[in-house]
Amino acid sequence: MDKKSLIELKLKCLYYGIYINESTVKKLQNLDTYFVQGLFSHHKKDVTNYKIPNEIILPYDIVVQIRNSENSPVELISEEEKFFIKDKEKGIKVSIKFPKAPKFYEKLTSDGTKMYKVIQLTGKDCLKIYTSNYCEFEKLKSVCKFCTVDSSRRLQDVVYNKNLKQIVETFKEAKEEGYYGHVMITAGTYPTEDRGLVFISEVLNEIRKETGLDKIYGSVSTVPPKDMKYIETIYNAGIEYLTFNLEVYDEKLFKKYCPGKDKYIGREHYFKCYERAVEIFGAGKVRSNFVAGIEPLDSLIEGFEVLAKMGVVPTVTMLSLNEKNQENMGKDFKLPDIEYYKELYKNLELIYRKYNMKPAWCEKCRTTSLEHEGKYLL
Ligand code: SF4
Structure with a gap:
């Protein structure tokens, strides 16, 4: 085939x-x-x-x-x-094949935690570090309507709030086994004004100290911090990319489907933080993810274009519905048909070409999207 x-x-x-x-x-x-x-x-x-x-x-x-x-x-x-x-x-x-379980999964951190509970591998060599599996918007009753952070917790046999030592020890082991190509560091929204960037910076600095790495390839993803000074903090910790996920471009639909992000962060603040992040990290080193399937294609493509023009790389996660988020999205909400996604990935590919951008992650690690593969759909 x-x-x-x-x-x-x-x-x-x-x-x-x-x-x-x-x-x-x-x-x-x-x-x-x-x-x-x-x-x-x-x-x-x-x-x-x-x-x-x-x-x-x-x-x-x-x-x-x-x-x-x-x-x-x-x-x-x-x-x-x-x-x-x-x-x-x-x-x-x-x-088909299944990727083999890495040896480090069964090893223990110094506090006796199985390492698979701390860092997970995806694709060839992407290490997923979810520093916290909670989101402040759960407490504030304003979660993004499509979000599966709570239902995914039920499925997860992992540490929900990882500490610095657990992460650094596990990272070292995974790196020694050859699984570090890049990292995907993220979490639910932290309640603090830095939105978790100080803790993540400490983790990155410690990893660099312990491994001798100068830079850490991959991305840190959070909501924008209240004070933009923390963008510099995370940059100084040596991460390659910074990601603030807007999720929905259309203003009204953003309000409707991301009530927490709208009320407690604000769309305008997202854009200010993109600007500042591009000044610090450089064009093409800042990213924003969109959950595809929520808004009309035209509006989504307009969002890709606006952000790419600012130097922000648009990325996409494909919305799926299960019982829980179907209820949150509304009984009548339906996913667009599959052609929507084909058009979306074709347009995204053209935008990457126009702005000379590299899609996020790499082809061998991107399990939930086709940002690298739009060229095959053109
Ligand atoms: S910010 Fe939104 S998408 Fe992210 S974990 Fe919280 S509710 Fe989910």
């Missing part, structure tokens, strides 16, 4: 989710892969009674997050000891 068809298959896996029947689920339980779920892991089905691998690898090393679904034209099947993704609509079957 050619790469273009496989990229379309990846899109379908993310859009519809992947159906796995019970006998296949049983066979998955003893695989040598990782099952630990990420901060915003997402399943349309109740998966609390069994383990679901975090991701699969299609041919050409195309990595895809598994979003387990009750009802999808895409199915994970097993035949003898082999696993496949079957696209029932197209009548095709593709052999």
Whole structure:
């Protein structure tokens, strides 16, 4: 199968989710892969009674997050000891692999914590460090309507608030095993005025001190700090990229779907912080993610263009709905059809070309989006 068809298959896996029947689920339980779920892991089905691998690898090393679904034209099947993704609509079957669980997952930090509970691997060599799995907007009853931070906590056998020592020790071990290509550091919203940037800076400084690294490749993602001086604090800690996720470009829809970000941060403040961050980090070194599927395509593409013009790289996460966030989004909210996403990724690719921008992360680590793969859809 050619790469273009496989990229379309990846899109379908993310859009519809992947159906796995019970006998296949049983066979998955003893695989040598990782099952630990990420901060915003997402399943349309109740998966609390069994383990679901975090991701699969299609041919050409195309990595895809598994979003387990009750009802999808895409199915994970097993035949003898082999696993496949079957696209029932197209009548095709593709052999898949599962990434092997890294050795450091079973090692312990000095306080006896299993390291998989502290840092998770995604794709080839992206280390996901979720410093906190809580969000202040949960307390303030103003979570982003699409957010799965609370339901994903149920799925996660991880430390919810990691301390500096746990993170640094785990990072060192993962690096020694060759899993550090870049980091994805994020958390729910912190209540403090720095929005967690001081703690994350301490973590980065300690990692650099302990490993001798001068710079840390990858990104730190938070909501913008109340005081912009903290943008400099995090820059001085040696991180490569800074990310403030606007999620929704349209002003009214931002208010509606991100009530906490709207009320306690403010859209205007986001833009001021983008400007300041680009001054400090440089054009192309600041990012903003959008949750695709909420707003009309025109408005989303306008948002990509406006931010790219400012030097901010737009990135995309594909919205999925489960019972919880469907209720929050509203009973009548429906995802746009799959063509919306094809158009979106084509346009995003053209914007990257126009502004000479590199898509975020890398092709081998981006399991939840196709920012690197829009060129195959053009
Ligand atoms: S800021 Fe919004 S998207 Fe992020 S964790 Fe909080 S509620 Fe979820």
